[in-house]
Amino acid sequence: MFNITKKVIKDNKTIKQEAKKKKDEFSFWAWFKNRCSHYCSVTALHGYNHLVRKDFALWEKVIWGILSFAAMVVALSLLYLSLHWNSETPTVTVIESTHFATWNIPFPAVTICNANKIDENRLNQRVGQMILPADIDEDDLEYMLKVFLSGSNSPESKDTLGMLAYILKANNLTTYDFMFDIATSCRRMIQKCMWKGVQVRCDAIFQRVMTLNDACCSFNFFGYDKTNYIAKSASQITEARRVSACGFQTGLSVILNPNIDRYTSAAISSYGFRVMIHDAYSVADDNAETKMVQAGQEGYISVIPEATYSTPEVQEKPLEIRKCFKTDEVKLNTMKKYSYINCLAECRQTIVLKACGCIPYKFPNNGSIPVCEPNKMKCVSELKDFYKSAAPETNFTLPGIYQTVNDKSCGCMPDCDYYTYITEISTGVFSRENAFSSESFL
Template sequence: MLNTVKVRIEIPISTITMLIACTVHAINSHMNHSIMPYAISNGVELSDQDLKDPTSQSNRQDKNVRKREAKFHLNGTRRYFRGYCENTSIHGFKYLAENRTLCERIIWFLLISLSIAACGFWIIRIYYKYVTSPVIVSFATKESPLHAIPFPAVTVCPMTKVRKSVFNFTRVVYDIMDEKNITDEEQLYGQYLSLVCYYGQKYFRPKNTFNANDFYEKIDQMKLNISEYTDGCQYLVDADVSCEKLFHPIILDESVCYTFNMLDRTDIFQDKVFHFKNYHVTAKSPHWDIDKGYTNVTDAFKTYPYNAYLAGYGNGLQITFKQPASELDYMCLQSLQGFSVALHAPHVLPQLNKQFFQVSFGDAVMAAVQPKMMKTSQKVRKYHPDTRECYFTNEKYLTYFKQYTPSNCRLECYTNYTLEMCKCVQFFMPRNKTTPICGNGRRKCIKKVEFLLKVWQLKYTANQKSDTYFCDCKPSCVDITYMVEHSQSIWNYKELHLARRRKPVNESYLYARLTIFFKQESFLTSERNELYGPTDFLANFGGLLGLFTGFSFLSLAEIIYFLSVRICCNFRLYNIWTGPKN
């Protein structure tokens, strides 16, 4: 076995310290001797700090290298841009690349900048016009014939709202004024009539809502039948046609009225809308649509709505009105007696208190009609309704109506706000079966709704923007309106009968006559068209660029070429993106 011998060597600390100091001195001497020859050979002045700290000298060398590289790239970029200016087709740029005086180059730089600024200004204006008003309304290039549109729908409302044989409104009001007792039935009739009578409303007890079925039944009983206040009708070549065949009862804001040439209620209202009995039942309309006009017509004389082929006094609709003088009721309405008449498109539900003219007893009224039609080209259909400022018939959904029109939209808006604020609707408004009818006790609430709607309409008109409170009822993209020029003269009906040796006229009756006809056999149509389509905008855009700078599609190709293809090819040919120096 071997014995392990441990030897302990002790080195003094002073000896170790001396060895470390000698090593550091040797390293510093070596660095100084290696730096000095390099500095002398490269002309670099070294300070004592540099000799003591060689890292500082390395940082300065890196900074110098980066500066030289930046200067190299800047010169290359200038050279590359000069090459572009010398070769581009854009006007004025070549003068920036020439070795001319600084003053000349500054002048050309200012001219080019001014030209680009002016070009940008006009391009922005054209773009704003393209975005805000791309649609223009212009006249069609040729006139349209009368048979392309229907004869106007004619709605007639008698100013006498009730037959005195059923209910004497004036007598009942007098009894209340004289503090006489009236029956419950008379009170109920008076409450119902107070919704359509301008005077005497305050004499009947207020009631918030009415029973809908009973209300319509009573109104139906009190109405004047069309046969009772007409003495014959004539349409086109059909002389002495029964007015009952042409006119159909309808409930409007003037109570019970009669309409001619209007679409059936199933073509106007949604299926959920409640209707009373046979009111507003007319012929079906399989051949006519407001957007497409008449289609698939096999017999031109059996179309519905009816249309007219000729203009003039003898080629329209003529109605002879009559009414017993004893049936006039001055208490309910104003002193004028006769009929309110409205002309409108067949698919529009009229509102007589907003659009009508009056036919008074003893007058012969002639209404010359001039149609105005607005169409919209298919190119405009792609724009948003806010941009083209109109709706197509089936574009905006209405709760109660199948077809959109501004008047239908406003009536629905009026209905919705009345229902929301008053918890009921007026008797002439579209409603479902469970919606209550406002009574005479809700008169103040209804007046408030009317006032608010007028205020919101004024705000909408003033702001010229969509207003959710006003239901956003824009014009129709395709629409027909009938402008009426009416004249009236005294009609001596009794003397006419005597002169023609007809049967004697009943002296107790009052008479009036209305004749409606087209003024001209053709009309001029307006049409919405594109003012600035994409092609027009591109042409104007390119024209301004060419006018101010000489810019073209090939100029754009040059820019793309100098920023992509040429750089890649320079790398392949010269190993540098700027290309050769010369």
């Protein structure tokens, strides 16, 4: 028993001595080579196991080594490109769903503009209250207004516009107030209104607004801090309306009167209306979906809305990375909420104000910006191509100006969250005789 114990102790000492000897003789290169050989033999990556197989010749191993190295270089290159592209475009746009609840999207604003810019009867009433020079009558004033509305910049129009400005000043009238007053009123233009299948008072849901198409009537528009709704209506509705179903029965229906007998200065060679569909908080400009409805026709305008929104992760990123503005991130001077359309509208406003010292009466205005009188419109006309472009402050027709355009446009950026409304229209001859007898709306 003693001999066996002594032998075990001796063997343990021998093992420890050999282990210590091996530790002292440790070679990193041998260890690394052994690990690499083991990795190549067990990895699932194609080609690496051929480098350590004993049944392969040296030239075969060299070929497989070159191929494996080339594959690694290509993989690393693709990884670098992916990281580079991701740093340049860290956000992506995807189609989440084509089935979205209707009530999640605000109903668009509907702005209706009569093709006639001047109501003849209203003009005659207004002129009867004005003080005119002895050699100027109502027909002369009507001619001056037509020259003014045409935007003529000819030398002959200079004296005409100067006289119009003198008459307005003599009667203590601004261009905005006068043009707003002689346009067709919403009460005369819109005869009946139905919202969500219920007939309502038109003056409770429509307000008069000034647009690039002169004075118009707008439904569900809340772009300005101050509205022109009647007091009772304004106290009830403060945000954009919504609908819970599809179809014209749950939308907006109106009967319009073009007042053909009052036409004096039409924007187009037709009797009818221009209907603009746009965001409830964005100004109605040339970018709005526009449809023409002629007199004596019944039109059905279908709206296909699209909602684009950014996730909270995107909105938390710095502005230089997300490259879009949140609705409450920028405070505009005239409009209630930020949108790219509103920003461009104020950008054009700023350009004309700096150059001419005033803005056209059609531009958005909160009352703090001077409005150009008729004799100042020459300056505005000369800037027309400069400020009416898609990118204000630029007037280029050459390609390759992307960077130049980005540096201008008053720093306007796209919206992080916005709605677009695609429209289609179908029309037919309007006839009350063939309508259902129970349809009191007609």
